Amino acid sequence: MGKKIGRSTVKFGSPVCISNAASIVGPKEGEGPLSEYFDKILGDELVGQGSWEQAESKIVNDTVNLLLQKSGLSTKDIDYVFAGDLLNQTAGSTFGFRGIDINYFGIYGACSSFGEGLGLGAMVIDGGFANRVIVSASSHFGSAEKQFRLPMEAGSQRPPTSSWTVTGDGCALLDKGGHGPFITSVTTGRIIDMGIKDQNNMGAAMAPAASDTIYTHLKDLGVTADYYDLIITGDLGYIGIELLIKLLGEKGIGINKKISDCGIKIFDRDKQDTHNGGSGCACSAVTFSGYLFELLKGKSLNKILLVPTGALLSPTSVLQNETIPSIAHAVAIENL
Amino acid sequence: MGKKIGRSTVKFGSPVCISNAASIVGPKEGEGPLSEYFDKILGDELVGQGSWEQAESKIVNDTVNLLLQKSGLSTKDIDYVFAGDLLNQTAGSTFGFRGIDINYFGIYGACSSFGEGLGLGAMVIDGGFANRVIVSASSHFGSAEKQFRLPMEAGSQRPPTSSWTVTGDGCALLDKGGHGPFITSVTTGRIIDMGIKDQNNMGAAMAPAASDTIYTHLKDLGVTADYYDLIITGDLGYIGIELLIKLLGEKGIGINKKISDCGIKIFDRDKQDTHNGGSGCACSAVTFSGYLFELLKGKSLNKILLVPTGALLSPTSVLQNETIPSIAHAVAIENL
Numbered sequence: 001m002g003k004k005i006g007r008s009t010v011k012f013g014s015p016v017c018i019s020n021a022a023s024i025v026g027p028k029e030g031e032g033p034l035s036e037y038f039d040k041i042l043g044d045e046l047v048g049q050g051s052w053e054q055a056e057s058k059i060v061n062d063t064v065n066l067l068l069q070k071s072g073l074s075t076k077d078i079d080y081v082f083a084g085d086l087l088n089q090t091a092g093s094t095f096g097f098r099g100i101d102i103n104y105f106g107i108y109g110a111c112s113s114f115g116e117g118l119g120l121g122a123m124v125i126d127g128g129f130a131n132r133v134i135v136s137a138s139s140h141f142g143s144a145e146k147q148f149r150l151p152m153e154a155g156s157q158r159p160p161t162s163s164w165t166v167t168g169d170g171c172a173l174l175d176k177g178g179h180g181p182f183i184t185s186v187t188t189g190r191i192i193d194m195g196i197k198d199q200n201n202m203g204a205a206m207a208p209a210a211s212d213t214i215y216t217h218l219k220d221l222g223v224t225a226d227y228y229d230l231i232i233t234g235d236l237g238y239i240g241i242e243l244l245i246k247l248l249g250e251k252g253i254g255i256n257k258k259i260s261d262c263g264i265k266i267f268d269r270d271k272q273d274t275h276n277g278g279s280g281c282a283c284s285a286v287t288f289s290g291y292l293f294e295l296l297k298g299k300s301l302n303k304i305l306l307v308p309t310g311a312l313l314s315p316t317s318v319l320q321n322e323t324i325p326s327i328a329h330a331v332a333i334e335n336l
Numbered sequence: 337m338g339k340k341i342g343r344s345t346v347k348f349g350s351p352v353c354i355s356n357a358a359s360i361v362g363p364k365e366g367e368g369p370l371s372e373y374f375d376k377i378l379g380d381e382l383v384g385q386g387s388w389e390q391a392e393s394k395i396v397n398d399t400v401n402l403l404l405q406k407s408g409l410s411t412k413d414i415d416y417v418f419a420g421d422l423l424n425q426t427a428g429s430t431f432g433f434r435g436i437d438i439n440y441f442g443i444y445g446a447c448s449s450f451g452e453g454l455g456l457g458a459m460v461i462d463g464g465f466a467n468r469v470i471v472s473a474s475s476h477f478g479s480a481e482k483q484f485r486l487p488m489e490a491g492s493q494r495p496p497t498s499s500w501t502v503t504g505d506g507c508a509l510l511d512k513g514g515h516g517p518f519i520t521s522v523t524t525g526r527i528i529d530m531g532i533k534d535q536n537n538m539g540a541a542m543a544p545a546a547s548d549t550i551y552t553h554l555k556d557l558g559v560t561a562d563y564y565d566l567i568i569t570g571d572l573g574y575i576g577i578e579l580l581i582k583l584l585g586e587k588g589i590g591i592n593k594k595i596s597d598c599g600i601k602i603f604d605r606d607k608q609d610t611h612n613g614g615s616g617c618a619c620s621a622v623t624f625s626g627y628l629f630e631l632l633k634g635k636s637l638n639k640i641l642l643v644p645t646g647a648l649l650s651p652t653s654v655l656q657n658e659t660i661p662s663i664a665h666a667v668a669i670e671n672l
Binding site for chain 2: 001002003004007008010013050051053054079080084086087088089090091094095097098099100101102103104105106107108109110116120123124126127128129130147188189190191193312313314315316317320322323325327
């Protein structure tokens with residue numbers, strides 16, 4: 001049985017296997033550097049639906065069914081799902097799972113949701129309450145722009161600090177048994193707020209949360225950053241990563257040789273014009289479920305710390321001149 | 337260690353104690369039949385804030401601090417919090433917990449959130465990952481009307497099937513040790529959608545989900561409704577409860593002598609003009625944290641099944657003519 005170590009970390013007694021993963025992404029993500037790793041690249045971001053929101057739910061539904069199909073499992077074989085997204089009332093997930101007959105836990109951690117789901121899913125399995133859990137996180141460029149920013153039809157100019165919401169869904173299958181890779185520990189974040197108010201600079205808003213969680217993770221486990229082959233945040237982008245390296249450096253922790261970011265990996269900086277990089281719940285979810293999972297399976301990576309990052313703002317809080325509280329969850333995934 | 341029984345139920349190895357609870361409610365709730373059970377009744381629904389949303393976050397923050405104070409604990413004594421609400425991006429909770437230094441899991445199950453949090457919190461404790469967990473669920477009449485319906489200033493007439501969103505926050509403290517009452521089992525819901533589209537009749541939308549979860553709970557544990565002193569749903573109201581009794585009756589389960597609803601308990605039908613009764617995440621959270629918790633502590637109730645119910649719609653999904661997917665989670669709470 002696992003146990004809590006230090007302030008915020010759970011170390012699993014029996015590491016929890018990630019036995020499979022599935023990813024579906026939009027056309028732009030399919031033109032990026034990780035193209036070959038995704039299960040399916042959509043030709044059309046609307047997927048035949050009448051709205052961006054309905055398209056996102058369709059992508060969620062398709063990705064879960066794809067994961068079940070790839071794994072040779074049916075809904076009866078899955079004990080629980082943890083699912084989250086950015087839409088109001090997490091409608092991407094709730095409508096995506098409508099008609100899918102699995103016990104359902106809705107989560108909200110903005111773009112940290114995939115990390116929150118992996119952590120809770122692993123606890124539920126290691127705690128003895130489940131054999132198999134699915135974790136899903138989705139986002140959609142169209143639905144996110146419409147909800148958080150301006151109608152796409154307005155053709156507004158995007159500030160250089162802004163990032164590009166990833167269209168897609170990433171699903172991971174957690175399993176009591178299996179050959180790995182394994183979730184060995186998770187560090188749960190606190191809400192951190194350094195007073196940033198610019199919703200077009202979420203990398204800066206989230207960097208302090210990522211710094212706090214990575215620092216706590218290393219301290220709780222008594223390891224250095226060198227323990228990992230790769231420490232990869234969710235969607236800090238170029239600006240956030242620079243700040244993260246600085247913040248951890250001030251605490252005496254050098255990570256610049258180990259660090260990367262899913263938002264940096266998923267788009268080509270020179271050719272794809274996404275400014276600060278990719279973002280959204282799907283950013284870490286598809287980068288993990290496509291790219292990182294393959295590298296771990298192929299043993300070209302053996303120890304990674306995945307740190308999905310979330311900016312906990314709402315369109316209403318922005319209009320009310322509020323700050324952007326942020327959070328990050330760290331998930332250690334290793335071949336054993 | 338606990339284990340999963342049947343399709344959807346976890347039975348705890350060491351039942352998890354609910355060692356304390358706190359509730360703060362608005363003026364209207366303070367004029368209702370449960371008035372004497374709440375810790376604090378607000379004189380002003382804005383609590384000195386500039387908006388309904390900021391008022392809701394202030395109530396969340398105050399209730400958590402009140403629970404810590406009543407329990408003689410500080411944030412350092414709490415391993416995790418599970419918190420949810422109805423606002424877009426669960427802003428009631430994320431801004432409410434800003435500045436509260438506890439590892440944070442955001443959840444979203446609409447008005448079933450309190451049940452989801454109690455279930456996950458109990459699993460995390462029984463699984464060995466935590467000693468103490470706080471579960472918080474909030475809603476606010478003003479912020480809910482503004483977001484889901486029409487500006488209050490418009491003075492729109494409310495349909496007879498509509499319910500009244502409870503203003504308040506209910507917080508429970510789950511504890512590895514203690515004298516009870518105890519969470520002995522939880523049944524996690526699936527998303528159920530019978531095609532109801534009327535957002536002013538959420539009792540009807542949610543009744544099938546409550547029926548499914550209660551039926552599954554009794555079947556998984558092999559007990560009848562008679563096992564409990566009280567089975568109490570979250571916010572089905574008068575219409576939803578009638579449907580629930582009918583739906584379970586069709587499956588051969590008689591619950592009409594055992595059943596009640598937090599939305600029926602919290603307001604006076606004749607004097608308070610709330611039509612179908614109370615609703616919102618806070619409805620089950622404050623009715624439990626105030627009223628039911630006291631009755632369990634005083635042993636006038638000894639075995640209850642609390643079934644918070646959630647309608648997983650969003651304002652956008654309603655405009656897109658979507659159905660209302662629903663969910664319910666059942667939490668068995670007993671004196672042992």
